[in-house]
Amino acid sequence: MFSKSLIRQFALTIHRRQLHDKAHPRILITGGCGQLGVPLAKRLRQLYGTENVVLSDIVRPSDELLRQGTYRYADVMDVKQVQELLVNNQIDWLIHLSALLSAVGERDVPLAMKLNIEGTHNILELARKYKCRLFIPSTIGAFGPESPRNPTPDFCIQRPRTIYGVSKVHAELLGEYFFHRYGVDFRCLRFPGIISADTKPGGGTTDYAIEIFHEALKAGAYKCYLRGNTRLPMMWIDDCIQSIVDIMEAPDSKLKQRTYNVSAMSFTPDELTKAIQKYKPNFKISYQPDDRQKIADSWPEVFDDHNAREHWKWNPKVDLDGLVQRMFEYLEKHKNF
Numbered sequence: 001m002f003s004k005s006l007i008r009q010f011a012l013t014i015h016r017r018q019l020h021d022k023a024h025p026r027i028l029i030t031g032g033c034g035q036l037g038v039p040l041a042k043r044l045r046q047l048y049g050t051e052n053v054v055l056s057d058i059v060r061p062s063d064e065l066l067r068q069g070t071y072r073y074a075d076v077m078d079v080k081q082v083q084e085l086l087v088n089n090q091i092d093w094l095i096h097l098s099a100l101l102s103a104v105g106e107r108d109v110p111l112a113m114k115l116n117i118e119g120t121h122n123i124l125e126l127a128r129k130y131k132c133r134l135f136i137p138s139t140i141g142a143f144g145p146e147s148p149r150n151p152t153p154d155f156c157i158q159r160p161r162t163i164y165g166v167s168k169v170h171a172e173l174l175g176e177y178f179f180h181r182y183g184v185d186f187r188c189l190r191f192p193g194i195i196s197a198d199t200k201p202g203g204g205t206t207d208y209a210i211e212i213f214h215e216a217l218k219a220g221a222y223k224c225y226l227r228g229n230t231r232l233p234m235m236w237i238d239d240c241i242q243s244i245v246d247i248m249e250a251p252d253s254k255l256k257q258r259t260y261n262v263s264a265m266s267f268t269p270d271e272l273t274k275a276i277q278k279y280k281p282n283f284k285i286s287y288q289p290d291d292r293q294k295i296a297d298s299w300p301e302v303f304d305d306h307n308a309r310e311h312w313k314w315n316p317k318v319d320l321d322g323l324v325q326r327m328f329e330y331l332e333k334h335k336n337f
């Protein structure tokens with residue numbers, strides 16, 4: 001038979017569906033075939049109905065993704081393509097995920113400038129024109145070596161040294177400007193490194209914390225590109241997805257700022273190794289820092305997210321041990337390593 005908690009969860013889901021069927025938010029996700037977009041689309045479709053979520057990207061989607069709901073090709077550099085999708089689908093919420101992440105951005109600065117800056121201009125302009133609620137994620141990478149690193153508050157000096165970070169500060173500031181100047185309902189969360197088992201990371205500085213699990217299962221050993229004592233904020237994917245739902249659903253009156261830090265945990269490669277060794281006692285790690293070390297050394301070690309917790313009750317559920325358990329459970333079940 002069903003457990004009490006399962007029945008409660010089911011009743012809650014139905015209740016939320018009924019609430020939102022009234023509001024019918026119709027949602028477009030850009031850059032939706034990446035690490036965040038795939039699980040986000042799944043969750044939003046559960047909450048608001050499959051027909052209300054359009055996933056877009058420039059890559060060929062998997063058959064599995066096509067089975068889950070509407071997919072459309074849309075290059076955010078081509079404003080008309082996104083405009084057409086907004087108009088034809090009567091979009092209310094625009095979730096703009098397309099970006100080059102920190103490590104790949106440093107390898108192709110001109111493309112990062114085009115995609116992360118010009119692409120964001122296109123999206124902001126469309127959100128203004130069509131009065132969409134707009135979500136753009138920012139990152140711990142929006143801070144730099146002059147920022148306080150432990151803890152890093154919402155408001156402090158931001159002088160990032162990567163094109164990724166510069167583009168994200170640009171998005172934060174321009175989004176807030178569009179909110180004050182034109183009333184665009186801009187909402188932004190600064191995420192730590194996001195850890196997921198079923199989607200691959202897109203080329204960031206925090207990717208080691210995903211690769212390490214795959215190598216632990218495949219080879220029993222991992223060569224880490226960061227030093228063992230490099231502390232960075234991290235978050236399990238389900239908490240990340242929940243934070244996006246929470247900030248998008250939050251009533252205006254709860255939002256006392258438009259850009260919030262959100263965090264869940266902070267750890268170093270040494271600490272992650274110890275947590276992994278509880279499951280795989282023979283797992284070995286070695287260190288060979290590369291150019292990503294310099295990026296990590298300029299980022300927050302611990303993120304202060306007390307404003308998100310106070311204003312709209314941000315409350316992450318998964319800690320380091322929970323994350324390790326979930327990664328191994330998923331990867332071993334799906335033999336996806």
Ligand SMILES: NC(=O)C1=CN([C@@H]2O[C@H](COP(=O)(O)OP(=O)(O)OC[C@H]3O[C@@H](n4cnc5c(N)ncnc54)[C@H](O)[C@@H]3O)[C@@H](O)[C@H]2O)C=CC1
Pocket residue numbers: 030031032033034035036037056057058059074075076077096097098099100101115137138139140190191192193194195200201202203204206
């Ligand atoms: N994954 C993480 O740890 C974190 C992610 N974020 C932010 O979340 C957002 C999503 O990140 P991920 O899913 O991890 O990235 P990802 O790299 O996995 O996905 C980005 C997607 O953008 C698409 N894209 C590239 N060029 C495009 C174009 N011209 N038009 C439309 N789409 C294009 C790519 O095909 C890819 O599917 C990004 O804005 C990133 O900055 C922020 C902090 C942490």
Ligand SMILES: CC(=O)[C@H](N)C(=O)O
Pocket residue numbers: 101102103138139140141164191192193194203204205206207
């Ligand atoms: C923290 C991020 O924004 C991303 N994972 C990256 O490492 O670039």
